Each structure stands twice: as structure tokens, then as C-alpha cells.
Amino acid sequence: MQKKEMLAVEMINISKEFPGVLANDSVNFSLAQGEIHALLGENGAGKTTLMKCLYGLYHPDAGEIYIKGKRFNVTSPNIAIENGIGMVHQHFMLIPPFTVAENIVLGREPRKNGMLDQNKAILEVEELSHKYGLNVEPRAKVQDITVSMQQRVEILKTLYRGADILILDEPTAVLTPQEVKELINIMKNLTSQGKSIIFITHKLKEVKAISDRVTVIRRGKVIDTVETAGATEAGLAKMMVGREVVLQVEKGQAAPGEIILEVESLKAKDERGLPALTGTSFQVRRGEILGIAGVDGNGQSELAETLIGLKRPTGGKIVFNGQDIANFSTREIIEAGVSFIPEDRQKRGLVLDFTLYENLIMGQHYRPPYASGININYRRVKKEVQRLIKEFDVRTPGEDILARALSGGNQQKVILAREFDREHDLLVAVQPTSGVDVGAIEFIHNRIIEQRDNGKAVVLISLELDEILSLSDRIAVIYEGEIVAIMDSEEANEDKLGLLMAGAGNRKEMGGGVE
């Protein structure tokens, strides 16, 4: 009992089951007063589930939760908040048309005559923001401020409610490298003022940079809790994946050939009809990987979709192998020789309720050898597909199970197998490793480099800077729908790209921003 009083949070034997999935299996977790504790695991390992149990969003099927030594049955977030727990979700929970101050005080508003006391709210927010060094503009509307400031607003919101235990769910996913550094400073500052922080992540580097201790979760189970200082990235990766992983991508020198793809002042609109690509231009050669770096929402999705014909450009040219394919249909573009790994493998990449063999022929299903006339030769299909499954190491009991039943990494391998196997000169890969386990990342990266070495041109669009830096031969930075810089990867580093991704230093942020 003595021990428990020293801990900010202690969770004992927490189990939580969803239909068909044991998301947490007798998990033990503890957070010491004033520490930053990283919760590390692959997507779907059960990190967020555990924290949602602590925050009262889920009810564990079994186990005990102690907050500051006292046992609680956290049945709703209100109980968690009352006991000093605050959670910043991966997707922010802010009201865009409200001001920063209004968002922060929401639920605990200072009142005057039954009305919101605006001045007092602003005053309180300013005070709080000075105290913890979280720079915000209280009068600005949330819809007008940057993502990193929105994140600070979320943190302030929890502090305003008196939180001294903060849960940050994948907070760096939406930030540029500079913003990540800033966040690290904020977190350290908070702990120096007595706050305790749980930091959910799947990025090893950040664990090393920020945390005091780290708990690794794999498939719903705690593998170990260790002091960060004594752990290595490779060791943590092994714990996370369950086997030895090569973190460094090995690749030889590129041997670029002739220009395959030439995008000229391409324009396109997003789903709301607003301009998303405002004149994008670049070239890609055979045998090279062009990485496109950028913060999410700067036109990457639209660029990918126009390249594969899912979206009609409103202007510009896409010259591929000498012909303008800007107004081709997706089928025509596939036939011309473009392969595509979409951003959203479950919605775009696969038909989840199709079998593997049906998914593996998608796009080629109407052509020989799979079909003659309108007849699909499923016997032939299955034979080809068995070869692909073996070649691409898809872990599956057979070719006739539904794609839905596979893990994220194996689903991605199915897409890879399909796209790499067909005749193509260009590969467009968007976020090829998002949400797949570390082991599969290694496999996918190697296969993409192999593509390059086989003389294909590769356009790699990714939000993961590490991925861009380690795979690309040249790197283009996209900002507000335009390529603002292209450089050889030897010239690039995180800081340089980060600045460009944020608008080359002349960003329109009010307050805060880069130092």
C-alpha cells in the first residue's frame, strides 16, 4: 500500500476484450509522479485501449485502477477528470468556430450573471499559458490556428481542468520535426512542474528522446517496462515486434535513367471543391525514388489520386512515357503502366470482403491470363495467386480467405504483390507502411528499393520523414499544393525539410511557431 501512494497511476491486471479481439490481456502499468512514461507498441497492440480504460471511455472486463494510491472504478471520463487525469486524443476534440479561450474553458466556464465571462476566461488562459510555457493566442478562433497550436490548446484544456496526469495519444503524428522538438520541451517543462505524462507512440526515436521509462505492449500484453536510458532502439524494436529488426534501410547508389513521369503545373481540387494542388511540377526518372515530404493535408492525397486517375485534374499535364495521361481513366492509366499503393488500404486498396485471390487480380481481372472474354479462369487465378502469396510472404492459411481476416501488414503485402506483379514503369506509393508492424515495414522498404533497382520510377508520398529520408534518392517538399523545393537526399536533413514543410520559415502562424 505504501508503494501505491507514490505512484500517480497504477493499473493492475487490466483485461479488455472486444468481439474477437483480446485488446488488453492482464496488463500491468504504473506511472510515477513527475515522470514521462512512454507506452510503445505497434498499431493495434492495445495502447490506446489501455489508456481509454484509464480515462473512463472503456470499462475493463477485469483489473484494478489506482489513481494516486486510491482505487477507482473509472466508469466515465468525468471521474477521471475529477481525479486529475487529462487526455489529448489523436484526433483533436475542439470546436473550430470557437476561440481558443472558449475551447479551453468549455465545461468549466467562468461566469458573470449567468453568462460566459469572456475577459476572465482570456485572463485565466493567458495565465495558464505563461505558467506552463504553452504559447497560444486566446482570442483566435481554433479553425484559424495551426495544428501544433491546436495541440497546445488541447493540453491547456486538460490543465485548465486541473489535470496533473496527462495522456498524450500519438501527439507527434501531426507535427513537423521542429514542432516535435517544441512539444518535447513543453512536456519536460510540464514534468518539472510536477505533472506526470503518459506518452503513447510507435516511434522509437521519440521514446528515446522524451521518456524516462517505457512500457512495451505487443498483442495486448505487456512485454516489459524498462528505464529508457538503459534501452537501445534496436532492443525496443525487438520487444515491440518480437524478433530482431534491421532499422537501417540498406540501399545502393541509384542509377537514374530517362525521364518517365513529368508533372507540369498540375492543379486539382479537394473533396470540398477547394484548390488542393495549385500548380505542382516535378519529374521522375527510371531507377530513382522521388520522395514527397509534407505535413498531412498539403495536397498529397490529391496528387496521388490525380496520378492514378481517381481524380480529374482541373489543369496541368501528367506526361507519362511520352503521353499526357491527365484525363485518362484509372483503367487506362493502369494499362499504360502505373502501379499504385493507396493511402487507405482498407477502403481503396482492397475489397475486404473479397477473397485474397479476388483481390490479387483486381485491375487485371479482365485480361489474360486471368480472363478470356468474359470468363474468369479461377483455376488459373488460384495458381498464379499461390505463387504471389509465396513470393510476397503473405501470412495466410490460404488464398480463399477474406482479405478482412489478415493483419494490416499482410493486407499491405497483398497490395504490393498485386501492384508489383503487373507490368509497370512507375510506382506511386502513398504511406506504404502506415499502420503495419515493424517487420512488415522492413519487407516493404526493401521491396520498394528493389523496384528502383529494377529500373522502375518510384514516387513515394509519405508523412513519415524517416521513411522519406531513408528511401528517397531525391526529395521534393510539398506545401499548400505546390512543390516548394526539390533536392538530392544527401543534401536533405530533418531540420531543412521541416522548415520547408512548414512553409520555409514565413509561416502564417500567430504566436508560437518556429524558433
Next chain:
Amino acid sequence: MKSLSKLIVPVIAVIFGLLFGAVFMVIIGKDPILAYQVLWNSSFGSMRGFFTTLVNTTPLIFTGLAVAFAFRTGLFNIGGDGQFLVAYTATAWIGFIIQLPWFIHIPLALLAGILAGGVWGGFAGYLKAKLGVHEVITSIMMNYISLYLTSFLIGGPLMKPGPIPATPRIFASARLWRIPGSRLNLGFLLALLAALLIYYLLWKTTIGYEVRAVGLNPKGAENGGINIARNMVLAMFISGALAGLAGSVQVMGLQHRAYQPFGLIGLGFTGIAVALLGKNHPAGIILAAFLFGILSRGANEMQSMAGVPKDLIEIIQAIIIFFMAAEYVFTLILRKKKKKKGVVANVE
């Protein structure tokens, strides 16, 4: 094993339907055992009864297939009745307007029905694909357009002068062969053939592949170079053509002329129930249509011999549909039971 487990829900639904029907009978003071005996005997007590049941089954196979095929593309074809009527009229017209050798006349009359029903359904698909108008709305509206159009045609330009508002009889060369002394005709075989063809189309051809991909995940299909709009129109055309064949066979096998309709006959709507009970699979649809054929065959006899109002049959049908629609609840219960046994899938 896998296909057997698919039968569980429909079988439970039918049993529940009959049980609830029995409860109703007891409440109104009738003998359910006698009633179900009459029902059974009406279909299986005599050859003639059995044949009549098959006659009732025939159009339901067609309209059930129609609903199922559209459904596989993610579309809900509620316009089966409208498609039925335009095809019914078109086939009758081809049947009486010209006399031809049977081997030309019969295919031609069927083709007329296929085209009429197909165009009627395909138009709703076209509106959905090009303008985004929901096919439920358009296909319902087109039911009424069809009803009044065919009612006008059969009662007007196509009507044979006389006391009955109907077209002239079709030539013998356009009639489907009947088993002598019964109304059972080749139409039933055509329906089975259609089911086989749809099965083949759905699971052995590129057309079925694309249609099913669009139905399961349009975005994924699009990514594979499949044209969603084209497949929607095509699926609604095929769906309409199937419903249309029900109308053609009605004329060519049964009535030998088209009678002026005074309302929607409801075969298209019953087709929805058949498709639902048959789980949108051609084999299931044949069985479901047969069951509905038995029920409709026995309704009158149950009324006259067991004193059970024939509306009760519709209540039983409704309960069956209700339980089919509640399938999700069943699967949930089944899953919970499995869970208790400790079956846990891997994470993610």
C-alpha cells in the same frame, strides 16, 4: 460446413414464422395442426397441387433473382413490379402482332421482355450513376409510370375489342409448352435456367466480379480501374431484365394475353422477401421462391378447409422476413455463445 451454417438463419426464420402463425391461429380459435396439414397437402397431396405450386414459384424466382443481382452491386431494386409490367406488355404485343415459327417467336418475345424490363431498370441505374438520384426513389416512381402506361396501352391501343380489357391472345407460336392438363409450363425451367445463368455470371465472369466488387467496396473497385457508373447501369439493366422475364413468362406460359393491370401485383415486392430469405444466392432464391409458392398455393385451401383467413399466410411471410431482417441479432447471439467457449481471434 460453411454453406450449411448459412442455412441456419433462414431455417430458424421459417420455423419462427410458422410457429408464430400457429400462435395466431390458436388465438383466433382455429386448429393450427389442421391448417398446416391442409397447407402441406395443397402442395404435396397431389400432382396437380404440386404443379400449381411450381407455377406460383416461377415468377418469384425471377423477381427474387432481380432483387438479388442488384443487391450484389449495392443497389436496391424496388421497381420489380414496374419492370414486370412493361415486359408483360411488350411480350404480349410481340406475341399477338405477328406470327412466326416458334423457334423465332419465342426467343423474340422473351427478348422483348428482357429489353423492356432491362431498359426500365437500367434507366433507374442511369439516374443513380449520372445524377446520384437514389434508385429506391426512382424505381418506385417508375413503378407507377409503368402501371399507368401499361394500363393505358392494354386498355387502349393494344386492347382487343370486347368486354375484357386485355390484349388479343398471343399466337400459339409464342406460347410456352405446357404439361398437358396442367398450367405448369416451360417458364419454370426458364426460371431455373436463369438462376443457373446468374450464378455463372456472378461467380465465373468478369461482369460478376466487377458487379460484386462495386457492391462490396465501390472505392476499392474504382481503384482497380472498374467503372462504377457503368456497372450500376449494367446491374440495374440485368436486374430489370430478370423482373421483366417474370412478366414475359406470365404471358407466354400462363395467361397467353396481357390483362389491364389495376394495381401493382406485388411480385416485385415479394421478390425482395425471396431474395432476403435466399440470402441473395441463386440456389437460396429457388428454395425461398418455392416456399413462398407453397404458402400462396395453400392460402385459399387453408381458408376454405381449416377456416383460417388467408391473410394469415401474409402474416407468416411477414414474420419470416422480420426474422431474416433481424439476422444481425442472431449472429450476435451466435457470436456471444462462441465467445463463451473461449474462441479469441488474434489482435488486429
